[in-house]
Every structure is written in structure tokens, then in C-alpha cells.
Amino acid sequence: MVTFTVEDHDGNRQPVEAPIDMGLNLMEILKACEYPVLATCGGMALCATCHVEILEGKDELGHASDAELDQLENLPEYYPTSRLACQVRISPMLEGAVVKLRGEDN
Amino acid sequence: MITTDLCIIGAGPVGLFAVFEAGLLKMRCHLIDYLPQVGGQLSEIYPQKPIYDIPGYPEIKAQDLVDNLMEQIKPFKPTFTLGERVDHLAKQADGSFILTTNDKTQVHAQVIIIAGGLGVFEPRKPVLENLEKFEGKGVTYMVKNPEHFRDKKVMLAGGGDSALDWAIYLSNVAERVTLVHRNETFRGAPDSAAKVYDLANKGKIDLILSANLKELGGNGTLKTVVLEGKSKEEITVDTDYLIPLFGLSPKLGPIADWGLNIDKNAIEVDTRDYSTGVERIYAIGDINTYPGKLKLILCGFHEAAIMMHSAFKFVYPDQKLSFKYTTVNGVNSF
Numbered sequence: 001m002v003t004f005t006v007e008d009h010d011g012n013r014q015p016v017e018a019p020i021d022m023g024l025n026l027m028e029i030l031k032a033c034e035y036p037v038l039a040t041c042g043g044m045a046l047c048a049t050c051h052v053e054i055l056e057g058k059d060e061l062g063h064a065s066d067a068e069l070d071q072l073e074n075l076p077e078y079y080p081t082s083r084l085a086c087q088v089r090i091s092p093m094l095e096g097a098v099v100k101l102r103g104e105d106n
Numbered sequence: 107m108i109t110t111d112l113c114i115i116g117a118g119p120v121g122l123f124a125v126f127e128a129g130l131l132k133m134r135c136h137l138i139d140y141l142p143q144v145g146g147q148l149s150e151i152y153p154q155k156p157i158y159d160i161p162g163y164p165e166i167k168a169q170d171l172v173d174n175l176m177e178q179i180k181p182f183k184p185t186f187t188l189g190e191r192v193d194h195l196a197k198q199a200d201g202s203f204i205l206t207t208n209d210k211t212q213v214h215a216q217v218i219i220i221a222g223g224l225g226v227f228e229p230r231k232p233v234l235e236n237l238e239k240f241e242g243k244g245v246t247y248m249v250k251n252p253e254h255f256r257d258k259k260v261m262l263a264g265g266g267d268s269a270l271d272w273a274i275y276l277s278n279v280a281e282r283v284t285l286v287h288r289n290e291t292f293r294g295a296p297d298s299a300a301k302v303y304d305l306a307n308k309g310k311i312d313l314i315l316s317a318n319l320k321e322l323g324g325n326g327t328l329k330t331v332v333l334e335g336k337s338k339e340e341i342t343v344d345t346d347y348l349i350p351l352f353g354l355s356p357k358l359g360p361i362a363d364w365g366l367n368i369d370k371n372a373i374e375v376d377t378r379d380y381s382t383g384v385e386r387i388y389a390i391g392d393i394n395t396y397p398g399k400l401k402l403i404l405c406g407f408h409e410a411a412i413m414m415h416s417a418f419k420f421v422y423p424d425q426k427l428s429f430k431y432t433t434v435n436g437v438n439s440f
Contacts, residue, residue, distance in 0.1 A: 038371075040224055040356055042401075046151050049355060070293050074266040074353040076232035 002092055007055065007100040008035065018090045026052065026099065027086035035101060043086035048075055049103065050085040057097030061088070075103065108185065110136035111421045113205055113215035115192050115361075118146020120391030120406030121221035122175040127414040129182030130432065133421050134440065136213055137184055138205070140191040140226045140359075145172035147223055150354070161404060171403075181439030187211050191226055193360045201386060201420070217417045220373060220382075220389040221406070224356035232263065232319050232350050244328020245348050255280045261331055261343060263319055264351035265289060270298035272351065277310045284312040284343055286319065286333060317341065322348070361393075369395055379416030380409045386420050388413045 062081030229247035391406035
């Protein structure tokens with residue numbers, strides 16, 4: 001298991017615990033926790049409706065891939081450590097991280 | 107006024123397949139979609155992606171599935187209204203409905219099927235004070251008719267393919283085109299980006315990089331846009347139009363106001379026939395919800411078949427429906 005913190009649009013923070021051995025991604029965990037994440041494309045990095053910002057955590061966690069940047073750069077707003085949650089694997093990398101929900105879509 | 111047996115809202119894969127199931131029961135369909143083409147998310151978001159869970163197809167490209175569905179429903183001569191959003195529903199005394207779109211197209215139907223997926227794909231809007239005040243008065247999110255911008259000053263914002271493509275196109279139409287992009291480089295098609303740089307070098311486009319939209323100005327209609335540059339400096343640009351191009355995002359839209367039971371942006375249905383709480387309105391595919399719901403194309407296909415047998419009684423109240431296999435009866439076109 002890995003434990004990290006999710007901050008919603010209103011700034012409320014909740015700890016979230018997720019299993020690291022089930023091939024899940026952050027978008028799936030956020031949806032399972034009933035956060036308002038649309039995830040229109042279902043996790044293909046094609047819609048940017050699971051936009052999150054990594055507020056705290058390992059540097060590498062804040063590095064978006066090319067596929068994510070293609071989407072993020074089309075948004076009206078994004079941040080230096082913006083990610084698409086569907087492209088963040090649930091792994092020990094997330095331990096202690098703080099993830100903020102972003103985007104007007106969510 | 108368009109008259110039809112069934113009006114299907116949403117021309118994605120499930121809406122398209124619903125035409126086939128309706129056709130087998132001799133019911134005619136008209137489809138309405140806000141996107142300018144059929145196929146819904148498949149055509150709009152991931153046309154080239156393979157899908158692996160369509161029965162009988164180990165792998166099929168999303169756009170190929172849409173093309174095949176269009177081929178499959180051809181015998182039933184569906185009609186389409188594309189690029190329009192259904193805004194109003196009016197129940198008639200005989201139980202039928204008249205639907206009105208944002209462009210005032212009217213459709214009279216016995217039954218309504220909402221196959222709207224995640225809702226209406228609306229343009230993403232930048233966060234700007236007074237944005238709504240200038241919508242339709244200088245701020246627009248779509249280039250429907252480029253001639254509209256002839257000899258005008260136009261500012262485009264965004265760094266994707268559509269921003270690049272329209273900048274290139276409008277550079278031959280508008281008096282002046284300004285392209286504003288937040289970054290130093292473009293991730294859109296390299297050919298288009300190269301062309302934009304070339305036009306900028308020739309002075310045909312004003313290219314403003316590393317800048318964000320900050321403020322809109324004008325008395326009633328848009329006159330100026332203030333940008334914020336890399337070092338927080340302000341740049342004021344005179345313009346007649348601002349076209350923000352930040353992609354599309356799904357919204358439930360007017361469907362939310364039709365008196366249906368909505369749970370988390372989805373319409374609650376009875377799984378016996380996928381009817382909503384309002385008689386003669388059904389909801390199938392990603393837009394409905396019920397215990398155990400799976401948002402899969404194949405589940406939407408199943409829902410379409412079941413619901414058509416329920417809708418039959420409203421289109422043919424005096425006939426008894428008998429179930430027939432296509433292998434026995436074939437597909438009898440209209």
C-alpha cells in the first residue's frame with residue numbers, strides 16, 4: 001500500500017491509501033474515492049479531464065510525459081508540475097505526495 | 107419541421123447502433139449531435155486508437171468501428187442534424203415530443219432516446235473576468251464561417267493544431283491575425299508550426315509567445331485584450347475578435363433541465379427497458395446509470411436492443427411485437 005494526500009477544488013485535504021500491486025493509476029483511485037474526475041477518454045491521455053497538480057512529492061512525480069504535455073498545453077491553465085492522473089501509476093513513488101485536483105472539467 | 111418515429115440525441119456508436127435495432131422493428135430515426143461529425147468520442151477524441159472489446163473484432167480502430175456502424179445502418183436511411191445541440195423538449199397532447207435545437211431546428215418524434223455519452227462537448231473557456239459579457243460580442247470559440255472575420259483584427263489563443271491551422275487560414279482573410287501561446291514552442295503538427303513561424307517572419311501574423319490572456323476591454327463589444335508576458339509585463343492588443351482554442355470538454359448541458367433523475371451527471375434508468383422516469387424518453391450508453399452499470403460500448407449496444415422493444419408500443423400502439431432473428435428474416439431496408 002501507498003499513502004498520499006488529495007486536495008480537492010475547495011482546498012480540503014484527505015489522506016488516500018491505495019494498493020501498489022494492482023496495476024492501477026491515480027485517475028482510477030480518484031474516481032474510486034468519488035472525487036469529481038470525468039476521465040472522458042478512459043485513461044488514454046487523450047482528454048485532460050483528469051488534470052492534477054503535484055503540490056508535494058518526489059521530483060520525478062511532477063514530470064509529465066510528452067503525451068500528457070500534448071493535452072496539458074491545450075488547457076487554458078496548467079502548472080509546472082501538472083500531470084494527467086491517468087498517467088500516474090500507483091507506486092511507492094506516491095508515498096507522502098500531495099496531489100491537487102485541477103481543471104474546470106473536474 | 108422534421109418528423110420521425112424516434113429522435114436519438116447523440117450520434118456516437120450507441121446512438122448509431124440504436125438505428126439498426128430500431129430499423130429491424132420498422133421504426134425510423136433522426137439523430138442530432140452537437141459535434142459536426144458522427145461517431146462521438148470515437149471520432150472526436152481517439153479515431154486512430156484500437157478498441158479490443160467489440161465482440162467479433164479482436165481489434166478495430168475507433169474510426170473504423172464508426173464507419174462500419176454507418177454502413178450497417180444504411181438500409182434504415184437515418185437522417186442527421188449535426189453541429190446542433192438540443193435545447194428544448196416540449197411534450198405534446200398525444201404524448202409525442204417536439205425538440206428544438208440551438209439553431210431552431212425542430213424535430214417531432216414519438217419517442218426520444220438520449221445516447222449522449224458524457225454530454226455535449228463544449229469549448230474549454232479561459233478563466234477571465236468579464237468573459238461572458240463579451241461572448242458573442244467579440245469572443246467566440248469556434249470558426250464557423252471564416253468570412254465573418256474578413257478584414258477584421260483577430261486574436262487566436264492556444265497552441266494546438268486548431269490554433270495553428272486557423273492562424274494560417276485566417277492570415278489570408280483577416281486584416282490582422284495575432285496568435286498568442288503560453289509557451290515558447292508549439293506541440294501541434296510540425297508542418298503547421300513551421301508555417302506559422304514563416305508567416306510571422308514575413309509579418310503576416312503577429313506571434314506572441316510565452317504570454318497568457320489576462321484581461322478583456324471594450325464598451326459592450328471587445329476592443330482590447332491585455333496579455334501578460336513572461337516577466338509579468340502587460341501587453342495590450344487592439345482586436346475585434348478573440349478566439350480561445352483550448353479544446354473541448356464534455357458537459358451534461360440542457361439535458362439536466364428536462365426533469366429526468368440525474369445522479370452524478372448520468373440519467374437513472376430502469377434496467378428492464380432503459381426507460382427514464384419520463385414516459386417515452388429512454389437513455390442508453392454512457393449517459394445512463396443503474397446498479398452495476400459498465401461504461402462500455404458493448405453494454406450500450408445491448409441496451410439499445412432491449413429499449414427498442416419497449417419503445418415499439420409508442421410508435422405502433424395497435425401492433426403486437428414478435429421477436430425475429432436477422433438470420434431468419436434478413437435486414438429489410440426501408
